[in-house]
Amino acid sequence: MTSCMxxxxxxxxxxxxxxxxxxxxxxxxxxxxxxIWELSGPIFGTSYHIxxxxxxxxxxxxxxxxxxxxxxxxxxxxxxxxxxDSELSLFNSAEDQSQWHEVSPxxxxxxxxxxxxxxxSEGAFDITVGPVVNLWGFGPExxxxxxxxxxxxxxxxxxxxxxxxxxxxxxxxxRTTSHQYLDLSAIAKGYGVDAVARYLDRAGIGxxxxxxxxxxxxxxxxxxxxxxxxxxxxxxxxxxxxxxxVVLDNxxxxxxxxxxxxxxxxxxxxxxxxxxxxxxxxxxxxASVTVIxxxxxxxxxxxxxxxxxxxxxxxxxAIRDNIPAYFIxxxxxxxxxxxxxxxxSYLVE
Numbered sequence: 639m640t641s642c643m644x645x646x647x648x649x650x651x652x653x654x655x656x657x658x659x660x661x662x663x664x665x666x667x668x669x670x671x672x673x674i675w676e677l678s679g680p681i682f683g684t685s686y687h688i689x690x691x692x693x694x695x696x697x698x699x700x701x702x703x704x705x706x707x708x709x710x711x712x713x714x715x716x717x718x719x720x721x722x723d724s725e726l727s728l729f730n731s732a733e734d735q736s737q738w739h740e741v742s743p744x745x746x747x748x749x750x751x752x753x754x755x756x757x758x759s760e761g762a763f764d765i766t767v768g769p770v771v772n773l774w775g776f777g778p779e780x781x782x783x784x785x786x787x788x789x790x791x792x793x794x795x796x797x798x799x800x801x802x803x804x805x806x807x808x809x810x811x812x813r814t815t816s817h818q819y820l821d822l823s824a825i826a827k828g829y830g831v832d833a834v835a836r837y838l839d840r841a842g843i844g845x846x847x848x849x850x851x852x853x854x855x856x857x858x859x860x861x862x863x864x865x866x867x868x869x870x871x872x873x874x875x876x877x878x879x880x881x882x883x884v885v886l887d888n889x890x891x892x893x894x895x896x897x898x899x900x901x902x903x904x905x906x907x908x909x910x911x912x913x914x915x916x917x918x919x920x921x922x923x924x925a926s927v928t929v930i931x932x933x934x935x936x937x938x939x940x941x942x943x944x945x946x947x948x949x950x951x952x953x954x955x956a957i958r959d960n961i962p963a964y965f966i967x968x969x970x971x972x973x974x975x976x977x978x979x980x981x982x983s984y985l986v987e
Contacts (some may be wrong), residue, residue, distance in 0.1 A: 670694065672861045677703050681710045682827055683720070684851035688834065691845035691861055702841060709837045710830055710850075716745050717826040719768065729812065730768075730819050738811040746810035748822055748829050749803070751935055755825070756800040759943035759955075764914035766798040768821030774919065776910040795917045828892055828938025831855045835934075848934075854891045855934040867986065873925035873966050873973065881966060881975060883986040890934030894945035895926030895966075913946050922948035923968040930962040930984060953978065 670693055677688045677699070688706060692698065716725040729739050741749075755763045773786050773794050786794075802815045822829075827850055834848045835855045845858025847866050856866040865885040872879035873895050884891070894911070911920045927944045931937035940961065944952035949967050953976065956963040962981035967974045977985070 674860060675699055677706060679703075679707065682714060682718075682830065682851065684827075686710065686834070686848070686850045688838075688849070689847040690838065690843050691858065692843060702838070702843070705837055705841065706834055709833050713744070713826065713830045713833055716742055717748065717822045717829070719821050719823065726820060726822060735814040735817050738806060738813050740809055740811050743810050744829075744833070746805060746807070746812070748825060748935065749805055749812060749820075751829075752822065752825055752939060753800060753803065753805065755936070755939040755943055758940075758959075759947065761800065761915055762913070762946040763824065763939055763943035764798060764800045765820050765822055765825070766800055766802065766818045767912055767914040768819040769794045769797045770914070770917045771821060771910075771912050772819075773917075774910075774912060776912070791917045798914060800914075824894075824942040825935055825939040827851055828853045828890065828934040828936070831890065831934035831938075852893055853934050853938050854886075855889070856886045856891075857888050859887065870928050870964060870966075871926075881973075882964070884928075884930075884964075884984040885986055886930070886984065889930050889932065890937040891928065891930050892934060892937035892941045893926055893928040894938075894941035911942070911945055920946055920948070924949040924952070924965060925968050925973060926966045927952060928964040929956075930981065949976070956980075 672691050672693055674689050674691055677686075677690065679686060686706075690699075690702065714721065714724070718724040719727060719730070721727055722731075725742060725745055729735070729741070732739060749765075752763070752765045756765070770791070773790060797817075797819070799816075799818075802818055803820070804813050804815070806812070831848050831850050831853050832855055834850075835846070835857065838846050838848070839857070845860065846856065848855045854868060859865055865887050868884050868886060868891060869880040870882045870884065870893065872881045912918065913920055924945060927941050929937045929941040929944065931940060940963075944956065944963060944965075947955070949965050952963065953965060955961075956978045960978075960980045962978060962984060964975065964977040964981050967976065
């Protein structure tokens, strides 16, 4: 269950991978002017912060808060691997996955998007990687933080492969050619952001900012006409510093990095981001990548794929397909920032 709060948004950065920068409204008028209100609460093992622009209307805010919680609970009940009773977990536990299993249109939408990103990235993004993620101790199996043996890793790698998933549009259904464990953690949070954005659209909210655990979707502008400003965080695990600021109008934004979730063994650091092609944590010099897309689900999945690929390959692919991407790369002296031409128009100089 979630617990939603609403209040006027403060002009302060929220401590997340991508920190929100919301400016304080200035001036006053005898006519009631719209304000920025923040609704927040826990979800998906993290928290959501949602800014909506509307007049002071406590009942409408209360209704919005309840509606947002219902949307997020629905996504969690469908796509969580941490819940045994979720729609996804029930499919994962099915003895026979070779027959068509009917799924909700929402789950099919995410599975379809994941398949597209897998093909686009040539397997750098793969929702069947769950068995390997669990082996390394980053999934719901909660295994000890130990380095798996080569034999264990080889056995788990035999279990994965996005090509084994088959999707059907009418009626919405999924089946696999061999038993799979599907893990949507690299894309479902972005979908949750989009689901809330759709709800706010239907509720007639013309300007908003939705953030869940650092993944963001915005629409419209603040009451003073300014675009929403977001800060890309410096990729250091023990501090919160702004690297660059971007402005968004009607887009999704997601950041993927390896600097917060990891474990250490025998003096070596192991990232939570697993390369599906090798079954091992990534070990390149790309510290974080931020992607802007038409929606947050795509930004979330593509950012994960780019993070797996590493800077050189990801940058080439982003430039080829005109994707706005911002890379922070480790060097011997600290960090260097690079961005694609498509990203430049979003930067605040």
